[in-house]
Amino acid sequence: MTRRRAPTTRRAALLALPAVVPIVLVVGVSLTAAALQSFGLMPFIGPPQFSADAWTRDADELVRSTVTSTYVAMVSTLLSLVVGFVLAAYVLAIPRMGRIVEALSAATIPIPHVIGAGAIGLLLSDSGFLERLLGMPEAFPALVSGPWFVAVIAEYAWKESAFVALVVLGSISRSVGDLCDAAATLGASAGQRIVRVALPLSAPSLAVSAAIVFVYTLGSYEAAWLLGPTSPEPLPVRAVRLFTSIDLAARQQAMATALVSVAVSAAVIIIAILVLRRHRSLS
Amino acid sequence: MRVILGCLLVVWIVAPMVPVLLWSVAGQWRAPAVLPSSYSLQGFTALATPDTARAAASSLSLGLGVAVIATPLGYLGALAIRALPVTPSRFVEFVLLAPLAIPPFALVMGINVALLRLYVSPPLGVTLVLAVTALPYTAFMFRSALASYDHRFEEVARSLGASPGQAARHVRYHLLSSATARAFFLAFLVGWGDYITTLLIGGGQLRTLPLLLGSAASTTGNEQLTAALSVAIILPPLILLAGLTLPGVRKRRQ
Numbered sequence: 001m002t003r004r005r006a007p008t009t010r011r012a013a014l015l016a017l018p019a020v021v022p023i024v025l026v027v028g029v030s031l032t033a034a035a036l037q038s039f040g041l042m043p044f045i046g047p048p049q050f051s052a053d054a055w056t057r058d059a060d061e062l063v064r065s066t067v068t069s070t071y072v073a074m075v076s077t078l079l080s081l082v083v084g085f086v087l088a089a090y091v092l093a094i095p096r097m098g099r100i101v102e103a104l105s106a107a108t109i110p111i112p113h114v115i116g117a118g119a120i121g122l123l124l125s126d127s128g129f130l131e132r133l134l135g136m137p138e139a140f141p142a143l144v145s146g147p148w149f150v151a152v153i154a155e156y157a158w159k160e161s162a163f164v165a166l167v168v169l170g171s172i173s174r175s176v177g178d179l180c181d182a183a184a185t186l187g188a189s190a191g192q193r194i195v196r197v198a199l200p201l202s203a204p205s206l207a208v209s210a211a212i213v214f215v216y217t218l219g220s221y222e223a224a225w226l227l228g229p230t231s232p233e234p235l236p237v238r239a240v241r242l243f244t245s246i247d248l249a250a251r252q253q254a255m256a257t258a259l260v261s262v263a264v265s266a267a268v269i270i271i272a273i274l275v276l277r278r279h280r281s282l283s
Numbered sequence: 284m285r286v287i288l289g290c291l292l293v294v295w296i297v298a299p300m301v302p303v304l305l306w307s308v309a310g311q312w313r314a315p316a317v318l319p320s321s322y323s324l325q326g327f328t329a330l331a332t333p334d335t336a337r338a339a340a341s342s343l344s345l346g347l348g349v350a351v352i353a354t355p356l357g358y359l360g361a362l363a364i365r366a367l368p369v370t371p372s373r374f375v376e377f378v379l380l381a382p383l384a385i386p387p388f389a390l391v392m393g394i395n396v397a398l399l400r401l402y403v404s405p406p407l408g409v410t411l412v413l414a415v416t417a418l419p420y421t422a423f424m425f426r427s428a429l430a431s432y433d434h435r436f437e438e439v440a441r442s443l444g445a446s447p448g449q450a451a452r453h454v455r456y457h458l459l460s461s462a463t464a465r466a467f468f469l470a471f472l473v474g475w476g477d478y479i480t481t482l483l484i485g486g487g488q489l490r491t492l493p494l495l496l497g498s499a500a501s502t503t504g505n506e507q508l509t510a511a512l513s514v515a516i517i518l519p520p521l522i523l524l525a526g527l528t529l530p531g532v533r534k535r536r537q
Contacts, residue, residue, distance in 0.1 A: 012366035016375045019360030019418060023378050026415045027385060030393030042396060083295065090292055097289040104296045110468075110520040112476025114493045115303075115513045118500040122302035122510065127314035129302035136315040158299055212383065219386020221479045226500055236388050236479075243392055243483065258389035269384050 031262065038255035044248050054252035061238075062253075066260055069235040072149050072228075073218040076156035080213050081206055083157060084164025088202065089194050091169060092176055102169070105162045113159060117223040120144075120155040124227075144227050149234075151227035156220070160213045164206070171205040172198065204276060211272035215265040235261040306510035326511030335495065339515075342475055342491040345410060349474030350467045352414040357421025357466055358459075364422075365429050379422045382415050390416070391483045398484065405485045412480055417470040424469060428462030464527050472520055492516050 036042035040051040055062075087105055091098040123129045124143040131140045143150040179201070180193045188196065221236040228234060233241070235257055242254035306312065310321035360379050364372050382390070391412060398408040436458065440450040456463075478493040485494075496512045499505045 008366060009368060009371075012363045013371065015359045015366065016363030016371075019356040019363070019422060020375060020378050022356070022411070023382060023415050023418060026394055026412060027381055027390065029397045030385075030390050032393070033396050034389065034393030037393075037396065044396075086288075087292060090288060094285055094289060097285070101289060101292050101296070104293060107521060107524070108296060108300075110472050110476075110524055111517055112472075112478070112493055114476070114478040114497055114500070115516055116299065118496060118509050118513055119299040119303045121500060122306060122506060123299050129305070132315050132317050155299075158295070162296070215384060215386070219388060221388050222497070226497075236386065239388055239392065240479070240483070254392060258386070258392045261386045262384075262389050265384050265386060 031259075034255045034258055034262075038252055038259055040252055044251060051252075054256040057253070062257060062260060064232050065235045065238045065257065066264065068149075068232045069218050069224075069261065070264065072152055072156075072224065072234055073214050076153045076160065076217045077210050077214045079153065079157035080160035080164050081210055083161035084209070085168060085199070085202065085206065087161060087165035088168040088172075089198055091165070092173065092180075092198065093190065093194070102165075105165055108159065108162045109166065111159070113155070113220060114222040114226075116155050116159045117226040120151050120158065120223070121227055124151045124154065145229045147229060149224075149228055152223045152234075155223040155227060156213075156217045160217065164209045164213065167209045168202045168205050172201045176201055204279060207272055207276055207279070211269055214268050218265055218268075219261055235264075303510045303513050306506045307514045309507060309510075312506075326507035327515075329508055330511055330515060334490075335492075335512075338490050338492050338495050341406075341489060342493070342516075345406070345413070345477070345481070345489075345491060346471040346473075346475035348410040349413045349417050350470040352410065353417035353421045353470040353473075354463065354467045356414070357418055357423075357470075358425045358463070360418065360422040361425035361429055364426055380419050383419045387416060388479050388483065391480050395484060405488050408484045409477075409481050409489060410474070412484065413474050413477055414470070416480070417473040420469040420473070421466040424462055424466040425459070428459055432458060461527075468520070468523060468527060471523075475520060476516065 033042060038054050040053070041048045043049075087101060091102040091105075121128070121144055125131075126140075126142065126144065127136065128144075131137070134140065141150070143154070145151075176198055179197050183193050183197050219236060221240060224234040224237050225240070228237065239254045239257040239261070242250040242257065245251075245254075305319060307326050308322050308324065309319035310323035310325065312319035357379075360375060364375050364379070366372075367375060394408075394412060403411070437450045437454050440454045441447070445453065476493055477491070478497055481489055481491050481494055482497070485491075492512065493516065496509065496516060499509045499512060
């Protein structure tokens with residue numbers, strides 16, 4: 001058995017190479033180069049010289065960007081999960097209307113975020129479509145470029161709730177029907193079936209999509225740049241501004257900012273994995 | 284109650300696209316008018332420039348390039364995950380998912396220096412980085428397809444006298460064709476709709492449709508152009524998506 005397995009394993013390992021090598025190369029080179037550059041060891045011009053300046057200079061600004069990005073990502077993720085689950089539950093519970101909702105929601109998935117951001121801009125901006133619909137009230141708040149990133153969060157929640165619904169539907173649509181029928185024969189109401197059957201069944205897929213949505217929104221540039229205020233800056237906006245600055249020293253700070261966002265993403269993913277493990281060992 | 288919730292959900296999904304569609308065909312539309320006071324196609328005629336055509340060609344070739352690279356590599360990765368023993372299989376899985384965990388702008392900023400030092404041309408560099416970004420999607424599309432794939436079909440073909448190549452060509456490729464189409468579509472979207480990677484690596488040399496859109500949307504008073512460009516970017520993938528899903532739906536109905 002082992003003599004037969006060794007060559008197939010080797011063949012399988014060879015199969016993996018074309019996919020694994022480019023990823024390892026790109027990710028490895030990228031993270032190493034970013035780290036070296038952030039410490040001044042890989043300067044654009046001139047000799048390399050170690051300095052932690054990029055990490056210590058304007059450190060409070062870096063912290064503020066991290067807090068801002070985490071806030072935007074957290075609220076967006078929460079909203080996407082809630083709306084995404086409601087979408088999925090509706091599609092499963094109401095056959096005909098549900099199919100329309102499902103098709104419309106799936107149709108938004110291919111829309112790139114830069115277009116979503118442009119669209120939300122036309123909808124929510126000052127004298128945008130929503131304000132016109134409401135009859136141009138005096139007290140219309142500054143949703144675009146406002147202090148609470150409302151338009152940015154709206155864009156993420158809009159795009160990502162469709163993604164969450166897709167993931168949840170894909171993972172529970174096969175099993176949920178029978179279980180809901182069983183619950184119904186035992187006398188469970190529609191609300192109870194959703195809260196007691198569909199919600200626990202979708203918990204793992206909700207956790208996975210929460211991690212994906214959080215990491216995505218934390219690192220996404222377009223909506224934060226087009227719809228956010230100029231200050232405080234989320235991490236991607238700060239990093240891109242520093243990266244494209246004519247001051248070459250700003251590059252070091254851009255790399256530090258990029259690495260901070262990588263670290264926050266990694267931390268969130270590790271937390272998600274731990275939560276999922278625990279969930280699995282409990283059930 | 285059900286109908287109200289359904290309508291609310293439809294409004295949630297459709298609302299952002301309504302002003303886009305209206306602006307794309309609006310002639311004059313001044314606040315506080317709820318609807319445009321006149322309609323025209325000037326937004327779309329403004330797109331008929333060599334500049335936009337070049338950008339469309341760049342977007343198309345970027346999308347196709349990313350899909351052509353990431354789809355077969357994703358398939359190989361998924362095959363390897365299935366065939367390898369547990370520990371190496373977990374490792375391959377981890378590597379294939381890793382690009383999802385790294386914000387795209389961070390990935391690009393780090394790799395940019397290496398691409399510059401190796402004199403990789405911007406279009407090639409953008410395609411390579413985006414193919415890596417798209418690999419998790421294609422690999423896991425194939426992984427879920429292979430998980431429900433029944434190998435006995437191939438065995439039957441083999442026992443009926445088909446060579447391994449014939450079995451793969453006539454059985455496996457057919458059974459995996461819809462997963463391949465979906466994987467190709469997802470990878471195409473990564474290239475077609477990308478903004479930040481193209482902006483940072485392309486350094487302004489590579490102008491794609493999303494880049495044109497970004498510069499139109501970031502300045503005020505460009506609503507018509509922004510909307511018309513948005514429609515022009517969304518429509519091709521939506522048509523492709525409909526082409527991919529409708530035959531399947533019809534088959535299931537029959």
